[in-house]
Amino acid sequence: MDDEHCYRAMSSKDARFDGWFYVAVTSTGIYCRPSCPAVTPRRENTRFFPTSAAAQAAGFRACKRCRPDAAPGSPEWNVRADVVGRAMRLIADGAVDRDGVSGLAAALGYSERQLNRLLVAEVGVGPLALARARRAQTARVLLETTGLPISEVAFGAGFASIRQFNDTVRRVFAHSPTELRRRAGRHRAAGPTGVITLRLPYRPPIDLDLLFGYLAARAVPGVEEYTGGRYRRVLALPHCTGIVELSGGDGYVWCTLRLDDLRDLGAAVERSRQLLDLDADPVAVDARLAGCAALAPLVAAAPGRRVPGAVDPAEIAVRAVLGQQVSVAGARTVAGRLTARYGKPLTAPTGSLTHAFPTAAALAEADPDDLPMPAARRRALLALTDALASGAVDLGPGADRDESEARLTELPGIGPWTAGYIRMRALGDPDVFLPTDLGIRRGLERLGRDGAPAAATALAESWRPWRSYAMQHVWAVPQPDGRAAASRVPAMRS
Incomplete structure (x- = not known):
């Protein structure tokens, strides 16, 4: 999207662009989500950034009303398979905090200088600034949802020193850590150590019941459970094990984490988002798939269908x-x-x-x-x-x-x-198609289409780059007697 497209999306307050880009206003020094109701700048006072980190590096502070740092992630990084997309996924998982920029570059097979140049050209800042923005968001979550001492928040969020923590929080949020906590709740009581509850944003629509039902049917005893509308599972994280509980909310997914080591908060949140595919853009996906006559009724009946991902x-x-x-x-x-x-x-x-x-x-x-x-x-x-x-x-x-x-x-x-x-x-590719899958063949045949691999592959070309989502719809096509698709696994759909 060029600046004119961004400005039109911002002017329409279109929430589905939240996380795709960020709006900065030069007259106020603040950056916002495109949907922020408080931002109505003149075109000459507006700048656009591909990441919140780029806006922060340019000297803009996060809006206190729309909280752009907490917007859903950009679906672009799920689609892109190049080095920038891979780097963004690694940084979101905390690779820079754990291994430094040198470790990130080595994992990608690039020199630090090459990687920095590529990221600056594509997203406006290098890996250190992206990791710093991630730490700032983690710190804000800990400040607002726990009663932990400020020093524990700083190191749990990945900062190397209290001074660096204070300076970053003030620069990004225009408040000290203590002020952020006070604004969130003056009488906040300290909860159980390591227990954090937060809201995970997403772009609507979404069928959480369908997602949780899929996970519940495949829950591994001892590792996962689903009771009372809440999905819980064990997480194997970089520094410790943890437990996550996920449930539906009013426009959010409620996420409660029990962590032995708070340094794993960012990774736990990112992996929970990947599991539920919360960074997807369902409007774009559904618009593409609805253009196919075979899929249009399925998309209309189940808008916002997601592809279950992985925490490991x-x-x-x-x-x-x-x-x-x-x-x-x-x-x-x-x-x-x-x-x-x-x-x-x-x-x-x-x-x-x-x-x-x-x-x-x-x-x-x-x-x-x-x-x-x-x-x-x-x-x-x-x-x-x-x-x-x-x-x-x-x-x-x-x-x-x-x-x-x-x-x-x-x-x-x-x-x-x-x-x-x-x-x-496991790799979160949104454009996979499995033409030899028996469930795909039978689903297409129930839709009146040729389910043979060659014919299915040709039909699926029009579904790019969202063929993984299309398969979720085809797999769910009911049998002629009205029953749901068989629970027998055609190959390994487990």
């Missing part, structure tokens, strides 16, 4: 193999047995949540005779987990999707279908 890409890959040619219930049972045997027990189990899902390294060292599955699937599982544990296959947020898929298909027992499914869910 390696977990999704393992579960894809476990679910080969078995029912959803059967895949859950096998995953639960492996979790009980090889997963790390929680120090403080909560309800039915007792273990983290087994790591690839733990499963790679398992005795083959202890794996409750046919020999061919056992070989595939051990080859996959060994490749993940050794780093031969990268499924992290900065992975090159094409390279990861190619390496997956080199492993025994993992063909194009399996690799494509992992690419869609």
